[in-house]
Amino acid sequence: MNDNKQKAVRTAYLSIFGNMALAFAKGIAGYFGNSYALIADAIESATDVFSSVLVLFGIRYSSKPADENHPYGHGRAEALVTFAVVGFLLVSATIIAYESIHNIVTPHKTPEKFTLIVLGAIVIIKEIFYRIVSKKSDDVNSSSLKADAWHHRSDAITSAMAFIGISIAIIFGPGYETADDWAALLASFFIIYNAYMIFRPALGEILDEHLYEDVILQIRGIAKTVEGVIDTEKCFVRKTGMTYLVDLHLTVDGEITVTKGHEIAHRLKDAIQHHIPEVADVLIHIEPNP
Template identity: 45%
Template sequence: MTNTEKLEQEVSHGLRSSLVSVAANFCLAAGKCFAGILGHSFALVADGIESLSDVFSSLAVFFGLRFAIKPPDKEHPYGHGKAEPIAAVIVSLTLMVAGVGIALESISLIRTPHQIPQPYTLWVLLGVVVTKLVLSRFVSGVAAEIESTAVKGDAWHHLSDAITSGFAFVGITAALLTKNASADDWAALCASPVILFNAWRQLRTPMAELIDTAPPPEIEQHVREAAAAVAGVIGLDKCFVRKVGFLYYVDLHVVVKGDLSVRTGHKISHEVEDQIRARVDRVANVLVHIEPEEELLLPSRSQM
């Protein structure tokens, strides 16, 4: 199986997990909102609204993955990989909006008298927590397999939903025990900071990709090890690696003997590129700059 075929297979797993998330979130959102309205629980309604936002974020992940896997074209010579972290940013921002909305509505309801939630809403929440934890584990596994920040964000959405449902469960229990309906709203309010924190933490990774932050150092180490194994390479200088979607693009300065012919240096550069792409996963392109050994001993132009 070629690297392209392997990547397409992995992305198809991500697409399927996104569709599972869309279906599950829609069913859970409808169920929670319906049970919350009938059961007089805003914490449950807020939980349902958060799940409804998850539907749109999962759709963003789905279309982001589909767009990111498109091959390079004339207008996008580096491919469409940036669509994947953009989808992840949308997921995080959606989660932030949901967290702020839940907080504002909770504060409003705390100040407004209303009915105590019905006991059966606890069973609804218990089922939601279990379902969301299972979904979070499943989607997180897919995200780790395909190294997708967007799918990872989707997994965090499921976990945040489970946390929100857990707070709602505690709030409704307190409301039933104390006969104080506002306990339910306080629970929804307490869930808000958790949602916002998770959203902010999840936002940092795709933002780092969008501004071409260096990936983990082990990627560069693998690149250097692969290049150093090529005959004719006597040293390595600069090495820059950036992640575009699922793939890595490498700029590498290779040191060779200064008396080599242009043809030989060109041949070595191609061998370096082939070796890196063969030994390092997800490398889409390697730009090799050949430097003669003697040039490294000369002062730089800024020093002359």
């Protein structure tokens, strides 16, 4: 899992420095281009920097090994960090919505044409970031990285909405100056929706919700290949950080010795962890077959 941790850390750094550069570029272009939608994008990217720093902290902390006070490890810290990331999303959406409404009722100049070039580039860059971070989050099984990926996707959406709004303002001219502000307001609702999509699985992780049927099916399949295993009964999977904890009821021949049953359980545990490296521990309960 150390390799996964390093991948996650490198991906978090990519998000941090990428968001810093884009926040600066958006802010400058928005200020000189008379576009609040672009400035709103800069605000979101600035909050993304802080949320990405939180993700980095969560990855490092959740990867700490188990100790006397934390026998199951520190993995749940990652889900808590995900909640904080959702908080940043909601704050940025609120700021964008408030300022958009303010600008809608306040006369201002039509955005400059060059802001469309900036926004087009940002949409492409942010979508690339989303795909990179999302793939890495799947590779290392990280909920906080998945949240960070959705930050990039929400940024791409707000930039796309700003592109549409500014295009309308430029094409239709006087009277349509607030089109990019309406676009920013609409984008804030997309951000709130994305926040919910990030929050829901993290909440399920904290509450040990039944979310990992695919892992359970894989475990049952592996069990069938281990000599001495007759069947599997209850199988519960909990996610903690980037790893899983498994509780499994195993059926073996009721006539074998305790020692033999113990050996079968260990062989199965080794097989599961070999085929599913993300499994940190397997607690096996032996059931005798009548």
